[in-house]
Amino acid sequence: MALPIKEQLKFWGIAMLVVLVLLWALGNVMLPFVLGAAIAYLLDPVADRLQRLGLSRVLAVSIITLVALLIFVVLILLVVPSLINQTSALINTAPELFARLQSWLTARFPELIEPDSMIRQQLGAIGQTIQARGGELVNGLLNSARSLVSIIILLVIVPVVAFYLLLDWDNMIAKIDGLLPRDHIAVVRQLARDIDHTLASFLRGQGTVCLILGTFYAVSLMLAGLNFGLIVGFIAGVITFIPYVGALVGGVLAIGLALFQFWGIDGETTNWLRIGIVGAIFATGQFLEGNVLTPKLVGSSVGLHPVWLIFALSVFGSLFGFVGMLVAVPLAAIIGVVARYGIARYKDSLLFQGQSKDL
Numbered sequence: 001m002a003l004p005i006k007e008q009l010k011f012w013g014i015a016m017l018v019v020l021v022l023l024w025a026l027g028n029v030m031l032p033f034v035l036g037a038a039i040a041y042l043l044d045p046v047a048d049r050l051q052r053l054g055l056s057r058v059l060a061v062s063i064i065t066l067v068a069l070l071i072f073v074v075l076i077l078l079v080v081p082s083l084i085n086q087t088s089a090l091i092n093t094a095p096e097l098f099a100r101l102q103s104w105l106t107a108r109f110p111e112l113i114e115p116d117s118m119i120r121q122q123l124g125a126i127g128q129t130i131q132a133r134g135g136e137l138v139n140g141l142l143n144s145a146r147s148l149v150s151i152i153i154l155l156v157i158v159p160v161v162a163f164y165l166l167l168d169w170d171n172m173i174a175k176i177d178g179l180l181p182r183d184h185i186a187v188v189r190q191l192a193r194d195i196d197h198t199l200a201s202f203l204r205g206q207g208t209v210c211l212i213l214g215t216f217y218a219v220s221l222m223l224a225g226l227n228f229g230l231i232v233g234f235i236a237g238v239i240t241f242i243p244y245v246g247a248l249v250g251g252v253l254a255i256g257l258a259l260f261q262f263w264g265i266d267g268e269t270t271n272w273l274r275i276g277i278v279g280a281i282f283a284t285g286q287f288l289e290g291n292v293l294t295p296k297l298v299g300s301s302v303g304l305h306p307v308w309l310i311f312a313l314s315v316f317g318s319l320f321g322f323v324g325m326l327v328a329v330p331l332a333a334i335i336g337v338v339a340r341y342g343i344a345r346y347k348d349s350l351l352f353q354g355q356s357k358d359l
Helices: 005-025 027-052 057-108 118-146 148-167 169-178 182-223 229-241 245-262 272-298 306-347
Strands: none
Touching (some): 005 306, 027 148, 027 169, 027 306, 057 148, 182 229, 182 272, 182 306, 229 272
């Protein structure tokens, strides 16, 4: 005889509560394991494809690991130092940028910006605050990155966890499938397939979109002669997973920097061509994202609304810190799939249709 619904709800409710408490209490400890599991999940299709080509699982995972380590070393040697230098330079330049904004406002709107006006004082204070707080942030990140614990997590624990999880991924999935409740196995398997499709489409597809657009923005802005083009492209690429937000934030930041860099002040000639090129770069990126990259790599059936993503990131980040932000998207996808399943069941029930299904 099947377990009563009330008892099933109690059991699964307690299980979910235990998971949330563990996530909250062991957030820092779980970080390398969450990162390792995410890497293994993303790379499992690559390992499966290599296996279909005739390689053993061990050889396939070893090849993937070596390639990943090579890419990581190249990034550390070539990209990361430039990224850190540009970030520090951008923060240190903030007072000068706001000073140029003051000059521009003073030249064109003298009645709004008096020498002792509140607006002028606030602009100067904002620039100094960004420089002070930004410098503290960069120094903190650098000191954290140099710490022994961070080095161990990044260079040892995460790759090891990812390697072993990727090696045993298919076996783990088979064992989990063997533990599913028999009365609901068909439903759970269908929900698992839907969740996997949503996660695969979003994480792998949108991750590829972020990488392509971030590289396009960074390279294009640097070729256009924009100072801090690498950091602007990095920021735009990282937040591109929220549709339109990456292009909007990156575009505003890039065009703002272009105005300060190329706008004529004190008799200088405004370089409208350079400013227009920067704007055209983000317009091109937005066109490629909406019409080529997202339809081809992500698809239209993912079902993760941008507002739902922002809400999930805010809630899980606030509750569980950085680990919460890492698991926010997968949990949002799972909740979305379960919610759609519940709505479909509700529409098939008497509660929705009443006594007459013809209505």
